[in-house]
Amino acid sequence: MMQTQAIFSSAFVKPGIVLVREGIQFPRPFELKSIASQPGWNIVESNAVEIDRQVNEAGWHFFWMAAVIKGSSFALNPGKAVAKALGRLLTEVGRFNAVEIANVRVKSFLGLHYATVRGHARHIQQSPILLRYPHL
Numbered sequence: 001m002m003q004t005q006a007i008f009s010s011a012f013v014k015p016g017i018v019l020v021r022e023g024i025q026f027p028r029p030f031e032l033k034s035i036a037s038q039p040g041w042n043i044v045e046s047n048a049v050e051i052d053r054q055v056n057e058a059g060w061h062f063f064w065m066a067a068v069i070k071g072s073s074f075a076l077n078p079g080k081a082v083a084k085a086l087g088r089l090l091t092e093v094g095r096f097n098a099v100e101i102a103n104v105r106v107k108s109f110l111g112l113h114y115a116t117v118r119g120h121a122r123h124i125q126q127s128p129i130l131l132r133y134p135h136l
Contacts, residue, residue, distance in 0.1 A: 081115035
């Protein structure tokens, strides 16, 4: 998938968006429309409520983890600060295959931008028991 600089602007990384790992195999006919974001991750065009509805209609489950995960970064450009913060947040997702962005904050001081991205790990799978499979 082709990446563009526009994906990294804070306009695309906002509360409520969901990112999913590339290569997830979804049930048929369920399919998420997404655009490339960080390496290995795609931004889903639907919001979390719509994804949950579609996943449930397919007989699968969309888990939400209560713990807040966060990434933060400094940069000279606010878009780059958000992109780096998002990349750091994605390293905190662990073995789960999705993340929902809860908060994006960018502050600046003397031309240096500081971004913080907070979110919740999510997981899409067929089984209703989250820890049923050893790969989790």
